[in-house]
Amino acid sequence: MAERFRVVYRLVGDEAAARERARDICLEQTVEVEEALVPPGMIRDHVVGRIEDLERVGPEHCEVTISYAAEITAFELGQLLNVMFGNSSIKGGIRVERLELCESLRTRFRGPRWGVRGLRERVGALDRPLLCTALKPMGTSPGDLADMAYRFARGGIDVIKDDHGLTDQPFCPYRERVVACAEAVSRANSETGGRAVYAPNVTSRAGELTALARFAREAGAGALLVAPGLVGFDSMRLIADDDAVGLPIISHPALLGSHVVAVDAGISHACLFGQLQRLAGADASVYPNYGGRFGFSREECRSIAQACREESGHFAPIFPTPGGGMDLGRVPDMLDLYGNDVMFLMGGALYARSPDLEANARYFRGLVEGPQNSMRPLGAG
Amino acid sequence: MAERFRVVYRLVGDEAAARERARDICLEQTVEVEEALVPPGMIRDHVVGRIEDLERVGPEHCEVTISYAAEITAFELGQLLNVMFGNSSIKGGIRVERLELCESLRTRFRGPRWGVRGLRERVGALDRPLLCTALKPMGTSPGDLADMAYRFARGGIDVIKDDHGLTDQPFCPYRERVVACAEAVSRANSETGGRAVYAPNVTSRAGELTALARFAREAGAGALLVAPGLVGFDSMRLIADDDAVGLPIISHPALLGSHVVAVDAGISHACLFGQLQRLAGADASVYPNYGGRFGFSREECRSIAQACREESGHFAPIFPTPGGGMDLGRVPDMLDLYGNDVMFLMGGALYARSPDLEANARYFRGLVEGPQNSMRPLGAG
Numbered sequence: 001m002a003e004r005f006r007v008v009y010r011l012v013g014d015e016a017a018a019r020e021r022a023r024d025i026c027l028e029q030t031v032e033v034e035e036a037l038v039p040p041g042m043i044r045d046h047v048v049g050r051i052e053d054l055e056r057v058g059p060e061h062c063e064v065t066i067s068y069a070a071e072i073t074a075f076e077l078g079q080l081l082n083v084m085f086g087n088s089s090i091k092g093g094i095r096v097e098r099l100e101l102c103e104s105l106r107t108r109f110r111g112p113r114w115g116v117r118g119l120r121e122r123v124g125a126l127d128r129p130l131l132c133t134a135l136k137p138m139g140t141s142p143g144d145l146a147d148m149a150y151r152f153a154r155g156g157i158d159v160i161k162d163d164h165g166l167t168d169q170p171f172c173p174y175r176e177r178v179v180a181c182a183e184a185v186s187r188a189n190s191e192t193g194g195r196a197v198y199a200p201n202v203t204s205r206a207g208e209l210t211a212l213a214r215f216a217r218e219a220g221a222g223a224l225l226v227a228p229g230l231v232g233f234d235s236m237r238l239i240a241d242d243d244a245v246g247l248p249i250i251s252h253p254a255l256l257g258s259h260v261v262a263v264d265a266g267i268s269h270a271c272l273f274g275q276l277q278r279l280a281g282a283d284a285s286v287y288p289n290y291g292g293r294f295g296f297s298r299e300e301c302r303s304i305a306q307a308c309r310e311e312s313g314h315f316a317p318i319f320p321t322p323g324g325g326m327d328l329g330r331v332p333d334m335l336d337l338y339g340n341d342v343m344f345l346m347g348g349a350l351y352a353r354s355p356d357l358e359a360n361a362r363y364f365r366g367l368v369e370g371p372q373n374s375m376r377p378l379g380a381g
Numbered sequence: 382m383a384e385r386f387r388v389v390y391r392l393v394g395d396e397a398a399a400r401e402r403a404r405d406i407c408l409e410q411t412v413e414v415e416e417a418l419v420p421p422g423m424i425r426d427h428v429v430g431r432i433e434d435l436e437r438v439g440p441e442h443c444e445v446t447i448s449y450a451a452e453i454t455a456f457e458l459g460q461l462l463n464v465m466f467g468n469s470s471i472k473g474g475i476r477v478e479r480l481e482l483c484e485s486l487r488t489r490f491r492g493p494r495w496g497v498r499g500l501r502e503r504v505g506a507l508d509r510p511l512l513c514t515a516l517k518p519m520g521t522s523p524g525d526l527a528d529m530a531y532r533f534a535r536g537g538i539d540v541i542k543d544d545h546g547l548t549d550q551p552f553c554p555y556r557e558r559v560v561a562c563a564e565a566v567s568r569a570n571s572e573t574g575g576r577a578v579y580a581p582n583v584t585s586r587a588g589e590l591t592a593l594a595r596f597a598r599e600a601g602a603g604a605l606l607v608a609p610g611l612v613g614f615d616s617m618r619l620i621a622d623d624d625a626v627g628l629p630i631i632s633h634p635a636l637l638g639s640h641v642v643a644v645d646a647g648i649s650h651a652c653l654f655g656q657l658q659r660l661a662g663a664d665a666s667v668y669p670n671y672g673g674r675f676g677f678s679r680e681e682c683r684s685i686a687q688a689c690r691e692e693s694g695h696f697a698p699i700f701p702t703p704g705g706g707m708d709l710g711r712v713p714d715m716l717d718l719y720g721n722d723v724m725f726l727m728g729g730a731l732y733a734r735s736p737d738l739e740a741n742a743r744y745f746r747g748l749v750e751g752p753q754n755s756m757r758p759l760g761a762g
Binding site: 024028029030031032033034036037038039042043046047071072074076077078079081082083085086087088089090091092134136137138139140163164165167168169170171203204205206207210227229230231232234235237238253254255256257258259260261262265266267288293294295324347348351352 | 405409410411412413414415417418419420423424427428452453455457458459460462463464466467468469470471472473515517518519520521544545546548549550551552584585586587588591608610611612613615616618619634635636637638639640641642643646647648669674675676705728729732733
């Protein structure tokens with residue numbers, strides 16, 4: 001058991017309190033017995049977590065780095081999350097700041113299949129922010145959604161995804177919708193010479209995700225939407241890794257919110273919406289933008305974007321995909337914050353501007369295509 | 382779209398603020414567009430959530446009941462969770478208090494296959510609290526874990542489960558462990574005439590859970606441990622529903638903690654550790670007991686036990702399974718609170734009492750078997 005990975009936790013309390021807390025985490029996340037019961041030898045020396053660093057980071061907080069043997073994760077994503085935070089998630093005052101993988105663990109995960117570069121090539125947009133929208137509202141028929149998809153594709157949207165609430169409702173069956181929308185986007189592409197992709201939502205019954213994803217591929221979908229908060233991060237990984245699917249994965253944050261709403265508990269925005277998404281094979285990570293109807297701050301959004309794009313071994317950078325109640329007027333400020341390697345998810349605002357969805361899409365596209373933008377350095381802000 | 386189910390949310394704010402918040406939830410959880418963009422007809426009349434009730438429940442909180450059309454869940458558990466709380470989980474100030482299913486939705490879910498009565502019959506304990514322990518610490522070999530399992534079974538523990546961190550580590554491979562522990566418990570049973578069961582942890586790679594569960598069944602395991610926070614509630618449901626498995630399901634709370642650590646966000650203890658567990662087919666729900674190393678209050682634990690056992694259509698009552706840093710001295714108070722229809726999970730304390738695990742188990746069993754206890758009415762406290 002040579003190699004160890006690290007988890008950085010932010011703990012409430014001064015150094016003494018944090019050290020006691022950290023010792024508890026070392027046991028809780030591994031052997032789950034009190035220190036006196038830990039057998040000497042391999043278990044005490046390797047299996048138990050080890051405090052590697054501890055420093056005060058504010059008047060009431062410390063950051064502690066704990067290392068764990070790679071083998072205790074069984075090289076499984078679910079068990080890695082369990083070691084990172086399984087039982088400790090239930091205690092207040094502990095927040096996962098970031099994960100620092102070791103090589104033997106990292107190499108077991110493929111990470112993003114497409115990443116920023118791959119998705120750019122797929123949609124034929126090499127030097128500007130990508131544009132994404134969602135087909136909605138739920139209750140609309142497959143035919144009408146396909147018509148919307150057609151118009152968005154004609155207007156220059158790159159990724160046209162299902163709203164994340166669309167699964168396999170009686171009024172909008174999955175297979176009928178996927179076939180209709182994929183065909184509509186393909187038709188628009190053939191007319192415009194564009195390369196828009198349709199991304200159906202495969203977040204559905206456990207045990208059926210692979211079949212739904214493969215169906216989507218066969219039907220001509222160009223990407224997939226998955227909500228790991230609903231199906232588990234490893235189910236997203238399974239679909240991302242499936243060579244019979246092979247499509248870019250757009251990750252949606254549904255039900256992940258509980259991890260970030262508490263200041264002193266849960267998982268940091270950067271880890272949850274950046275690091276874990278890349279580890280689980282997402283090529284784009286949807287999260288609520290600052291200033292919209294959700295409460296993320298500009299700084300939290302910046303930290304997510306950084307975690308999506310920073311150097312991380314063989315894990316390709318992915319698209320931070322801010323969305324959620326954005327309005328078109330905020331695009332310039334978002335360009336300032338995010339730079340070019342971003343995908344803007346514009347949902348309701350794109351419907352609200354006018355009844356002409358194609359014109360709305362074209363206007364949106366114009367906002368990110370101005371000459372001032374194409375000169376902006378990648379990732380600036 | 383006749384039938385509607387209901388979700389009760391607790392919102393921060395006075396009636397006016399709560400009503401505005403509730404209107405937002407009605408849209409956010411369904412159509413995800415602003416009110417003005419909701420098409421008239423079926424979508425406006427049925428798909429959008431509907432405020433059914435709103436009342437002040439304290440100086441700073443209101444409870445609001447919102448109904449949703451059953452069809453929008455596609456009768457899938459993941460999408461039901463998504464409608465209940467998907468995007469709203471990301472906003473602060475909203476907490477899911479409880480879920481009130483309608484008949485058309487309820488009948489699509491089998492619920493617990495065994496429940497309190499079935500699990501009692503399975504382990505041959507008709508009129509006392511059940512006893513559960515965990516094989517640990519991680520790092521112990523399959524042979525040594527099997528030896529512990531043997532001694533616990535001989536001492537009278539009913540359910541001997543893997544510690545939830547045991548998956549398929551190189552130092553303790555799943556199949557080797559399952560075969561060894563199932564055999565050990567079977568051997569103990571044949572010596573004592575008892576009916577203890579071994580419950581291996583099948584929380585592992587997505588796409589392999591069914592195979593692992595079936596292997597466990599074949600190898601003679603008598604129950605299964607699943608952590609829905611790691612694999613998703615619907616994956617637990619999939620295993621519980623699998624007739625080729627057919628074993629009682631013990632649910633573990635790993636990574637679910639973020640939903641309950643914030644007072645004004647997340648999901649209530651009763652809903653998360655009671656209602657959702659039954660809906661997803663668990664027969665026993667493990668959660669941290671009050672007074673242990675986790676922060677649950679006695680009242681929160683009582684609410685979980687109630688949600689596990691209350692009348693709920695065809696969903697069998699299940700065992701609340703308090704654990705987590707319990708000590709043996711707390712058993713009498715727990716009997717007061719929980720009554721008889723409870724499973725006590727005693728981990729570390731059972732190892733700590735003496736090196737003789739069989740004697741420790743026998744002592745533990747004696748605590749719940751006294752004549753004073755057998756006269757206690759079911760569910761009293």
